[in-house]
Amino acid sequence: MRLFLRIVPVVIIMGTIFLLSHQPGDTLPLPAFPGSDKVAHMMAYAALAAAVLWFFGKEGIKNQKTTIFWTVLFCLCYGISDEFHQSFIPHRSVSxxxxxxxxxxxxxxxxxxxxxxxxxxxISVL
Incomplete structure (x- = not known):
């Protein structure tokens, strides 16, 4: 049950990213400064990575390096699938x-x- 509760934020954030990616490009209300879409991408995937890290728990998988690797790889793979998904949406493209x-x-x-x-x-060693 506890593992199930830890996956909920990951699924919610992935769903939110999917829904936002499913909007036609000309309907997205982004701020009017250069690179605002990149900032939005960074924030969304930072949130996803935080949720994945929380899912792994305090200790991570086996060690910190493994946890870092799998977290970033998971987000990268979801990003690839998101970009592929956007290729089918009007006024959106793969970037x-x-x-x-x-x-x-x-x-x-x-x-x-x-x-x-x-x-x-x-600090705990001190």
């Missing part, structure tokens, strides 16, 4: 830069998680 922003958002949150975990371990 390598969007995928890069997706991966950067996931990597940023995962790196922050790693640093936080590392600092907590160092």
């Amino acid at each position: 390598g830069l969007d995928l890069l922003a997706d991966t950067a958002g996931a990597a940023l949150i995962t790196a922050l998680w790693f640093c936080n975990t590392w600092i907590k371990k160092k």
Whole structure:
């Protein structure tokens, strides 16, 4: 039951990304500054990575490096599927830069998680 509850945020965020990606490109209300879509991609995939990390739990999978690898890989694969999905939506297209922003958002949150975990371990040793 506990594992089921941990997967719920992952599924909700993935569903939200899918629904937003399913909107025609000319109907998206994005701020009017250059690169705003990349910021939105980074934020969405940072949230997804945070949910995946929470799913893995405090200790991660086997170790931190494995957890980092699988979290970023999961987000990258979902980003690829999202870009493929967008190729079928009017006024949307596949973008390598969007995928890069997706991966950067996931990597940023995962790196922050790693640093936080590392600092907590160092403090607990003192």
